[in-house]
Amino acid sequence: MSWNLPNILTLLRIGMIPVMALMFLLPYPWSNVIAAAIFGLAAVTDWLDGYLARLWHQTSPFGAFLDPVADKLIVAVALIAVLTANPSAALAFPVAVIIGREIAVSALREWMAELGLRASVAVGWLGKLKTTAQMVAILLLLYAGPVWVVSAFTVGFWLLYVAAGLTIYSMVLYLLAAWRAVDSQGEST
Template identity: 60%
Template sequence: MNIPNLLTLARIVFIPLLVVLFYLPFSWSMLATGALFGLASITDWLDGYLARRWNQSTPFGAFLDPVADKLMVAVALALLIERYDASWLTLPALVIIGREIVISALREWMAEMGKRGTVAVSSIGKLKTTLQMIALLLLLGFAPGTSIATLGVVTLYAAALLTLWSMIQYLRAAWPHLSDSM
């Protein structure tokens, strides 16, 4: 167990805390929820950076990091779907969650075929993740209808568009291998 893996595990521990903060009936709970999500987002970047910098990448970390990320994002999106209770927020949330499921399954399948590198993380995927984390921080941390929350909605839509674009890229890269196995 190394520091990058501990940071990844911390993100998983943050998930129930995020839910508790979200539902607390205090005026500061939204800001605290956004701050915790922001901290979790920073640990997402930091664990990867430290693992590479200190040469501490492990198979456990490679498995757990994307799981922690997807859980954190899916839970945050589910909370926001409830808060906003509006199709205009549910739509990009479901696009993001759906893409994560498709790409996770695709990576698993490609790994079984020995072609995992075919669906490696792209620069568009990294930009999508950055926008997604910013959007979720703003939407969790600030009340609906505020200008900051509105910026969060716009950023979430940008992340959803990049989500679709990156999914198409992954599917195109994997298509020759997928079509050969059909």
């Protein structure tokens, strides 16, 4: 493993996960604010570690593996914590869609890598848009307080549905890209 700043930021992000969940689930009026701040900091380190790794030419196989794992872990734990605190079928649906998609696409990427076709399921602009909507939604759901005259939870709830829609659409695009890549590889052999 390469001990560089981008990898250290990724490891710190993983370390933030249980702290964020614990803060969110504590019964104090300030716990949501702390949990949202930790999640926001984690989201910034997600962007920063990738940026620095490319800028300083410190990309590594370990970082390429660990970064998406850290992202999926913090998203899943945050969504489960929010659902635990606010159990409802209306919230469970987008949570299940998002977590299910993350597992399915991770498995798809691993399978495509085994076939030597990982580039055919690379992250595109739609994936980045989905991630942005998802991260902002989760941040608002964790905070859950008022923002001006609206409830952050309500805005986060509807934005989570937008993220779930983008999640389904991007998963379909990944599956189609994988299908075409596997199909064209079968034709060339």
